[in-house]
Amino acid sequence: VGAAHYAVVSDAHVGPLHAARVHAALTAAGPASLHLVPAGEASKSRTRWAELTDALLAAGMGRDGCLVALGGGVVGDLAGFVAATYMRGVPLVQVPTSLLAMVDASVGGKTGIDVPAGKNLVGAFHQPRLVLADPDVLATLPLAELRAGLAEAVKHGLIADADYLAGIEAEADDLLARNPAVLERLVHRSVEIKAAVVGRDPLEAGERAILNAGHTVAHALERVTGYELPHGLAVAVGLVVEARAGESAGHTADGTADRLARVLGALGLAAAPPAGTDPEAVLAAMATDKKGRGGRPRYALPEAPGRMARAADGGWTLPLDEAHVRSALDHARTGLSAGPADV
Numbered sequence: 001v002g003a004a005h006y007a008v009v010s011d012a013h014v015g016p017l018h019a020a021r022v023h024a025a026l027t028a029a030g031p032a033s034l035h036l037v038p039a040g041e042a043s044k045s046r047t048r049w050a051e052l053t054d055a056l057l058a059a060g061m062g063r064d065g066c067l068v069a070l071g072g073g074v075v076g077d078l079a080g081f082v083a084a085t086y087m088r089g090v091p092l093v094q095v096p097t098s099l100l101a102m103v104d105a106s107v108g109g110k111t112g113i114d115v116p117a118g119k120n121l122v123g124a125f126h127q128p129r130l131v132l133a134d135p136d137v138l139a140t141l142p143l144a145e146l147r148a149g150l151a152e153a154v155k156h157g158l159i160a161d162a163d164y165l166a167g168i169e170a171e172a173d174d175l176l177a178r179n180p181a182v183l184e185r186l187v188h189r190s191v192e193i194k195a196a197v198v199g200r201d202p203l204e205a206g207e208r209a210i211l212n213a214g215h216t217v218a219h220a221l222e223r224v225t226g227y228e229l230p231h232g233l234a235v236a237v238g239l240v241v242e243a244r245a246g247e248s249a250g251h252t253a254d255g256t257a258d259r260l261a262r263v264l265g266a267l268g269l270a271a272a273p274p275a276g277t278d279p280e281a282v283l284a285a286m287a288t289d290k291k292g293r294g295g296r297p298r299y300a301l302p303e304a305p306g307r308m309a310r311a312a313d314g315g316w317t318l319p320l321d322e323a324h325v326r327s328a329l330d331h332a333r334t335g336l337s338a339g340p341a342d343v
């Protein structure tokens with residue numbers, strides 16, 4: 001991507017580790033500036049968006065400039081939204097450095113920020129011109145963040161490829177040991193799966209909703225834990241809870257939830273919400289999700305590993321009786337199935 005000015009956005013963890021290399025390479029190509037934001041979800045804010053756009057204006061970047069997002073999904077979503085809106089849109093290059101950003105956030109063109117009413121409620125679709133993922137940078141990623149990315153890869157196996165899911169389970173130890181060849185194959189297959197879905201439905205009119213498997217519950221868990229629970233860890237819980245609720249509602253093949261829990265367990269991911277999580281608060285959070293339809297949460301549910309259930313009208317999401325979700329949440333908390341009287 002040739003540009004008159006490259007603006008690299010990174011965060012306080014990734015910047016010191018990896019920005020110098022990127023910045024030096026770009027400076028050779030033309031004027032480049034480096035902009036660091038604090039690490040963490042709180043940087044996906046209107047405040048940081050305003051600071052960054054002002055900084056780019058002050059640096060004199062025009063429409064012939066280019067944004068480079070160097071970091072995890074937080075930097076990608078924030079810098080992406082700056083790119084989408086700066087002078088009505090400038091090119092964006094994603095350089096994801098977390099596994100979650102490599103397998104998920106950097107692909108598909110969703111950008112945005114969080115607002116007091118909820119996560120990702122202000123944003124834009126803005127496809128990157130280029131995504132550059134170098135698995136070597138994962139060497140410095142904290143283990144919990146590595147696991148968070150693996151949870152999204154499990155999701156990709158669940159929605160599209162049972163063999164991939166089995167492969168992740170078989171290679172769990174190599175993945176956790178950051179075997180570069182094994183990680184590279186994982187990134188490759190996950191991107192392939194996500195890109196195929198996004199390619200068929202770029203603006204989320206239908207099928208793209210399957211990428212939200214596990215996420216209705218996950219987003220509610222994130223909300224009730226005040227975003228203390230990292231996204232990927234919430235997704236792990238959500239995948240199992242939604243599959244179990246799908247089983248009791250008759251949409252999902254028996255054994256799917258236990259299968260998922262086994263794969264996630266091999267990766268060191270818990271299928272239970274943090275101790276002390278109140279299931280009623282989780283249910284309430286789902287009912288008030290701003291992205292729900294008319295206050296009734298919808299779920300992208302597996303029919304079986306590798307295949308998603310369809311609604312009678314051909315849609316890709318289904319409603320669930322609250323009783324099924326409550327019982328699945330209880331199972332996740334206690335390891336016990338609710339009796340028929342509870343459902």
Ligand SMILES: NC(=O)c1ccc[n+]([C@@H]2O[C@H](COP(=O)([O-])OP(=O)(O)OC[C@H]3O[C@@H](n4cnc5c(N)ncnc54)[C@H](O)[C@@H]3O)[C@@H](O)[C@H]2O)c1
Binds near residue numbers: 012039106140
């Ligand atoms: N746009 C999308 O389609 C999409 C999809 C999924 C998630 N997301 C968003 O992505 C965000 C989560 O992304 P994330 O999990 O990457 O979080 P993150 O960006 O906060 O990164 C996680 C942590 O790892 C650090 N880090 C990243 N790369 C590192 C490296 N190579 N070495 C050392 N430390 C490193 C970061 O500084 C941060 O502390 C959420 O805001 C979520 O909404 C967006």
Ligand SMILES: [Zn+2]
Binds near residue numbers: 152215235
């Ligand atoms: Zn996710």
